[in-house]
Amino acid sequence: MTKRKDRYPETSIPGDRQDAFGVRDVVASYDVGAPTLVPKYESLSFEEIHAPVLDLLPDSAGCILDVGAGTGRDAAWFTANGYNVVAVEPSARFRAAGKERHQSPDIRWMDDTLPALEKVLRSKLTFDVIWLSAVWIHVPRSVRARAFRKLVSVMSPGASMMFSLRRGPPPLDRPMEPATAAEVEELAQRHGLQTIRRERIPDITGRTEISWEVIWLRLPDDGTGALPLLRHIVFNDQKSSTYKLALLRTLVRIADGAGGFACPGRDERHVDLPLGLVALFWIRAFKPLLASGFPQLPTGNGRLRFVKDGFRALDTRSPNDFRVGQQFTGEDATNLIRALRDAAHCIRWMPATYTTYPGSSDPVFPCKPGKPMRTSDAVRLDDAFLWSFGTFSVPTHLWQAMSRYAPWIEPAVLNEWIEIMRRYAADPRSWDDHRTALRWLEPTHDTNLVREVGRELRRSGSELFCVWTGRRLKDEFDVDDCFPFAAWPCNDLWNLLPSSTTVNRSKGDRLPAPEALEQARPRMLEWWERAYLRDATLATRIEDEVRSALPAAATDTCKLTPESLFEGVMIQQTVLKRDQQLEEWAPNTTK
Numbered sequence: 001m002t003k004r005k006d007r008y009p010e011t012s013i014p015g016d017r018q019d020a021f022g023v024r025d026v027v028a029s030y031d032v033g034a035p036t037l038v039p040k041y042e043s044l045s046f047e048e049i050h051a052p053v054l055d056l057l058p059d060s061a062g063c064i065l066d067v068g069a070g071t072g073r074d075a076a077w078f079t080a081n082g083y084n085v086v087a088v089e090p091s092a093r094f095r096a097a098g099k100e101r102h103q104s105p106d107i108r109w110m111d112d113t114l115p116a117l118e119k120v121l122r123s124k125l126t127f128d129v130i131w132l133s134a135v136w137i138h139v140p141r142s143v144r145a146r147a148f149r150k151l152v153s154v155m156s157p158g159a160s161m162m163f164s165l166r167r168g169p170p171p172l173d174r175p176m177e178p179a180t181a182a183e184v185e186e187l188a189q190r191h192g193l194q195t196i197r198r199e200r201i202p203d204i205t206g207r208t209e210i211s212w213e214v215i216w217l218r219l220p221d222d223g224t225g226a227l228p229l230l231r232h233i234v235f236n237d238q239k240s241s242t243y244k245l246a247l248l249r250t251l252v253r254i255a256d257g258a259g260g261f262a263c264p265g266r267d268e269r270h271v272d273l274p275l276g277l278v279a280l281f282w283i284r285a286f287k288p289l290l291a292s293g294f295p296q297l298p299t300g301n302g303r304l305r306f307v308k309d310g311f312r313a314l315d316t317r318s319p320n321d322f323r324v325g326q327q328f329t330g331e332d333a334t335n336l337i338r339a340l341r342d343a344a345h346c347i348r349w350m351p352a353t354y355t356t357y358p359g360s361s362d363p364v365f366p367c368k369p370g371k372p373m374r375t376s377d378a379v380r381l382d383d384a385f386l387w388s389f390g391t392f393s394v395p396t397h398l399w400q401a402m403s404r405y406a407p408w409i410e411p412a413v414l415n416e417w418i419e420i421m422r423r424y425a426a427d428p429r430s431w432d433d434h435r436t437a438l439r440w441l442e443p444t445h446d447t448n449l450v451r452e453v454g455r456e457l458r459r460s461g462s463e464l465f466c467v468w469t470g471r472r473l474k475d476e477f478d479v480d481d482c483f484p485f486a487a488w489p490c491n492d493l494w495n496l497l498p499s500s501t502t503v504n505r506s507k508g509d510r511l512p513a514p515e516a517l518e519q520a521r522p523r524m525l526e527w528w529e530r531a532y533l534r535d536a537t538l539a540t541r542i543e544d545e546v547r548s549a550l551p552a553a554a555t556d557t558c559k560l561t562p563e564s565l566f567e568g569v570m571i572q573q574t575v576l577k578r579d580q581q582l583e584e585w586a587p588n589t590t591k
Contacts, residue, residue: 021175021177023114023115023139026138026174026175029173029174030091030093031091031094032173033174034091034093034094037094038093041073044204044205045204046077048204049133049204050164050214052197052201052214053162053197053214053216056160056216058128058129058160060081060082061082061083062083062084062128062129063084063085063086063125063127063128063156064084064085064086064127064129065086065120065154066087066131066133067114067130067131067132068088068132068133068134068138069088069089069094069098070091070094071094071097071098071101072087072099072102072107072109074131075087075098075102075104075107076101076107079102079104079106079107084106084108085106085107086120087107088110088113088120090111092111095109095111110123114147114150114151115147115150116150117154120150120154121153125154126156126159127159129159129160129162130154130161130162131162134164134165134166136163136165137166137179138174138177139179140177141179144179144187145187148184148187148188148191152219156219157219157221157223157225157227157228158219158220158221160196160217160219161216161218161219162214162217163179163181163215163217164212164214165179165213165214165215167200167210167212168209181213181215184215184217189408190411190414190415191411191412192220192408192411193217193218193219193408194218194219194408195215195216196216196218197214197216198214198215199213200212200213200214201213220405220408222401222404224397224400225397226395226397226398226400227401227405227409229364229398230401230402230409231412232358233355234413241296241297241298241350242421243351244354244355245416245420246296246417247355247365248409249414249417250278250282250285251273251278252409252410252413253406253440254277254281255406256402256410257548257549258281258324258548259403260550260553261273261274261277261383261548262394262399269396270393270395271393271394272393272394273392273393274386274387275344275367275368275387275391275392276344276370276385276389276390279340279341279347279389280322280340280381280386282343283306283311283319284319284440286306287314287322288437288438288439289421289437290307291437292433292437294425294434294437295425296424297424298424300424304346305342305345305346305350306346306347307342308339308342310335310336310338310339310342311342313331313335313338314339317332322381323443324381324386324544324545324547324548325380325381325382325544325548326381327380327381328378328379328380328381329379330377333375333376333378334376334377337373337374337376337379338375340373341389344389347367347392348367348369352366352392364395365392365393367390367391367392367393368390368391368393369389369390370388370391371388373388373389381544382544383547417434417438421434422434442489443491444491445491447496449493450479450498450531451477453532453538454498454531457530462530466499466500466503466523467497467499467520467523468480468500468507468519468520468587469587471500473498477499478498478500478503478504479496479499480496480498480499481495481496482496482524483511483512483572483576484508484511487509487511487576492542492546493541493545494542494545494546497524497527506587509582510585511576511582511584512585513584513585513586514570515586516584516585516586517566517573519586519587521566524562524566524569525562525563525566526562528542528562528565533560533562539560543560546560546568549572550571550572553567553568553569
């Protein structure tokens with residue numbers, strides 16, 4: 001295996017200019033200023049400076065990388081409290097002062113610098129906490145993306161990273177460039193890190209013109225080894241195309257929005273997905289990229305295995321057309337079958353075959369083909385059709401991680417995808433252009449059909465009631481998203497409920513509490529039954545939508561009942577509360 005070359009990706013901050021200083025300039029300034037700065041830094045209290053994040057530090061058995069350790073003041077506090085510390089400090093005078101003042105055997109001093117961190121990387125150590133106190137402002141803006149990537153690469157599963165950023169005018173004797181929490185958080189999102197805390201604090205020395213921003217980031221980990229395996233596939237696994245990243249993005253999207261298709265595998269160590277569903281999401285992911293000409297192979301897009309006559313003939317169809325429940329007829333149906341067949345074949349023989357466990361040839365994602373598919377002039381993207389292409393298996397622990405951590409996994413996948421496309425391009429376009437092409441088209445928020453269904457029920461002599469309060473809706477009514485669209489974009493019929501305008505506005509983007517759902521249960525069941533399930537066409541549509549979006553509502557029979565649908569809604573409420581920590585809401589029924 002060839003050694004992967006280091007890359008220097010552009011920062012995404014618009015209007016970048018040539019840096020006015022380099023890392024050597026920063027080191028030189030600290031060497032010169034050491035006689036004054038060393039006693040000043042040592043006079044400040046660690047506990048007072050870092051009070052906003054002390055409660056976030058892990059158990060004292062952890063290993064800490066103190067980058068820009070200065071005099072060793074912070075490193076000494078860590079060792080005194082049971083931590084092991086690698087103290088990185090490029091200034092010879094500061095290192096000498098630190099070794100003299102803090103002679104702890106648990107501090108390992110290292111002469112190394114950002115953005116490369118060559119000695120740290122060669123040590124093969126990983127860390128539970130990476131500590132950057134007043135350091136990031138000294139990293140030139142043009143290399144911050146590279147530096148951040150290096151830091152992430154030495155984080156242990158579940159590790160944290162702390163930044164304290166100086167805000168205010170820079171000193172005249174040390175080069176620095178402003179850094180913001182928003183910039184750090186954007187880099188964190190690209191690499192799948194969560195923001196745990198962000199706080200603005202005053203300067204403890206009383207300088208009114210100076211303040212500090214503190215950001216605490218965390219690398220999610222579920223304790224099963226799933227996230228380290230995913231990080232290996234994203235960042236370390238050898239790639240000759242973007243296929244592996246496309247497959248991961250496809251699976252994350254399915255886990256997040258179509259998890260109802262997953263079923264237990266025969267060996268209980270995997271969950272199975274319809275290979276046709278994976279191929280469908282694969283096509284949705286690639287269509288805008290290929291339409292914009294972004295290269296997916298080092299040689300361009302001329303030899304992509306899945307881009308054949310069927311895929312090309314669907315050029316006029318929007319990526320949003322490739323959704324569960326959609327119907328295709330005539331030549332479109334024939335071309336869709338061909339495109340899915342070619343995509344499924346490509347997935348089986350390329351990324352699924354060559355995505356293997358570290359140090360092994362065993363595939364992470366075993367696949368089984370279906371029976372040979374014949375073309376047809378009428379196709380409906382439903383359960384039976386998608387399973388007919390075969391079975392795609394995902395290790396259970398990976399599937400659970402993708403389902404829970406999709407908001408952090410996907411940005412890391414997309415960031416790496418963009419870097420590879422830019423490397424393949426002779427004249428790379430901007431990061432924003434790539435992000436636009438990679439944007440997943442969400443459902444349109446359209447309530448017109450539901451409003452018309454409600455009006456038709458009224459014309460037939462039925463009354464409408466606010467599902468949340470039970471009060472009769474006399475004139476016009478609102479259509480409320482049971483689960484807020486802003487947090488979970490779902491325009492499925494089951495999620496759209498009649499409500500009074502006052503209650504809908506009161507609810508806003510909050511999540512209905514379990515007690516609110518239980519109180520609304522009889523009215524929700526009645527609405528689903530009258531509005532949708534008595535109409536054959538709408539009943540078929542809602543069954544497809546529920547199978548895709550509400551895994552817990554799936555039944556062994558083909559018939560969906562209002563009761564099974566409600567149970568699925570209750571489980572999904574728990575999932576959204578756990579994963580997104582949304583504020584809960586219950587109606588005030590006394591007014």
